[in-house]
Amino acid sequence: MKYIDEFRDSALARHIADNIASEAEPHRAYHLMEFCGGHTHAISRYGIVDLLPANVRMIHGPGCPVCILPVGRIEAAIRLAQIPRLILCCYGDMMRVPTAKGVNLLKIKASGADVRMIYSSADAVKIAQQNPARQVVFFAIGFETTTPPTAVAIQQAQVLGLKNFSVFCNHVLTPSAISHILQSPEVRELGLVSLDGFIGPAHVSTIIGSRPYEYFAEEFQKPVVIAGFEPLDVMQAILMLIRQLNQGRAVVENEFTRAVTRNGNVKAQFLVAEVFELRRAFEWRGLGLVPYSALKIKSCYAEFDAECRFQVPVLSIADNKACDCGAILRGVKRPQDCKIFGIVCTPDNPIGSCMVSSEGACAAHYSYGRFREAC
């Protein structure tokens, strides 16, 4: 397949792997965090770890949109879906994340709620048009990549004069989450987590550009390499990070030049700014309350805000005590360090959110990499 196979070429991969092996200094450990779930998925699916020397360790970050949504917000979505005659639209992965009681959107769908899986925010608008007598709520989640389509849906609904469409907004922001991780006591003071550099997001960066990462590369002296989601992209980014670390540099470099510019997609940014504004704080699973890390719908679009239209409860629900998702999302623990990993918590019976989406660190390791523990 054109433009795909080139980025999965095994000879090139071997070549980069050889360079990594020869350039990584043997007495030094490299702890690199891939922020995005897309990278986590690629690393696991293509077995990239097999191509890296033992002293280059990949740490899975909190960039899986499904994983970081706290239980309280999922519970709120479930309550919305239980309002009689309401149609709740959401993206596929989201339907399987369980609440503290083990309920998820798939289960309440089976018991009669009208929950519909959609591929695009435009589908939710279409469903609202087709069902004028029913309220339609789009359960919007995701990082900067999925935010512009939600903005388009809201503006479209306004143009169409839809009175039955609203959005339960859970869009979050990448740079503030990365800063939060770097400022956490575990990284800064306790030294529990060594973080030497970041693989920066692929799709998110197509929207926001590479500029937003410049601040924390400089402030925290951590190199960032923005990389595409194909396995060769990830390998090349690892090599670029190792080179920066060897040379004592900490700047933002862009491996994903075929899609990411310094300023990003200005039109999309403008659209987002028209419809959304910053929340003062938002709860992230594993990270707790992170200031200015999420978006809410502006008051001029309040009629499309499900949190204004319905009584959406503000819930803060603790994760299952046995679940280490929080520590895993912060890079403090690896999936296999969690005592319920692969025992009680499996993709068929996920206790924590990291076991749900294939981008989640636990699901990716369980589904693709758990043979390594058997060796």
Next chain:
Amino acid sequence: MQTRGKIKPGYTRSLDLKHGCVEMAHGGGGLAMAQLIDQLFMAAFDNKYLRQMNDQACFPVSSGRMVMSTDSHVITPLFFPGGDIGSLSINGTINDVVMSGAEPCYVAASFILEEGLLLADLKCIVESMAKASQNAGVTIVTGDTKVVEQGSGDGIFITTTGVGMVPAGINISVERARPGDKVLVSGTLGDHGIAIMSLREHLSFHASIQSDTASMHNLVSAMTAAVPDIHVLRDPTRGGVATTLNEIARQSAVGMMLYENKLPIHEQVSAACEFLGFDPLYVANEGILVAICAPEDAEQLLSVMQSHALGIHAEMIGEVIEDSHCFVQMETRFGGRRVVDWLSGEQLPRIC
């Protein structure tokens, strides 16, 4: 005034196969049902066993081992590129029968029709079943029809049950995979699943890919003729090749190692899977099989498969290994290794 002599049969209007719909009366056990059976099912499936109109079919069998398999077929849409629910319901059951190495003989078909289904559609489906069973050399010997109210079904559900006879000397079973055996697949992965998905109304993509639905009885008989000691045969339908291999690994208490660069996958299927966030290993098939045989038989088996019309794209995709954890693993095209795990729930699209 009374007329003497022959009594004229009561007039019944012919089934309106152009504009008519299935009505509740078609399942009511009365004349309307008899008419539906006569004019539609009997007309299409006609054979001496059905003509007896008994509540059961009585048929001769040769001595030896008999296999039986049953399968219910539900699919939206009912008609898709490469087939329809009718051909699917025959091919699916025949394939389950022949994966034992058996020669298929007889089929029973049971219909649940939804009130309102167009008789024209039903006619197409029934004729497609007749054609598929003719192709496979099987006879539809008995059947049943029920009608449910509008809203209680999805147009039509078809359950078919097939029986076949296993020739002497054939012992194909899911627990017979042994370390060292080779794993072969007869065709490209995921064609059926992607063809169906491309037609679902909420997915706006177009593919010229066709469902691979086909009866594989001839392919299997060619394979067993060349290599009678095939260890395992399975048709990887729902859950795809990955699920089938995991089932075999668990039943045989072995592991497997696949080679990603050997997997035959149609480019359009790869592309559709890329943007839907699916893995072709988990996408449904209706006309391919997975075969496992001893290493010394593998080359011959592969060449027999490749010389058959349904096996042109056959490949040797991996081997059976010793593994107490029964992992199905894969060497990726990229040079790494990964587990090809059981599918968890339904395959749902990823967000990013």
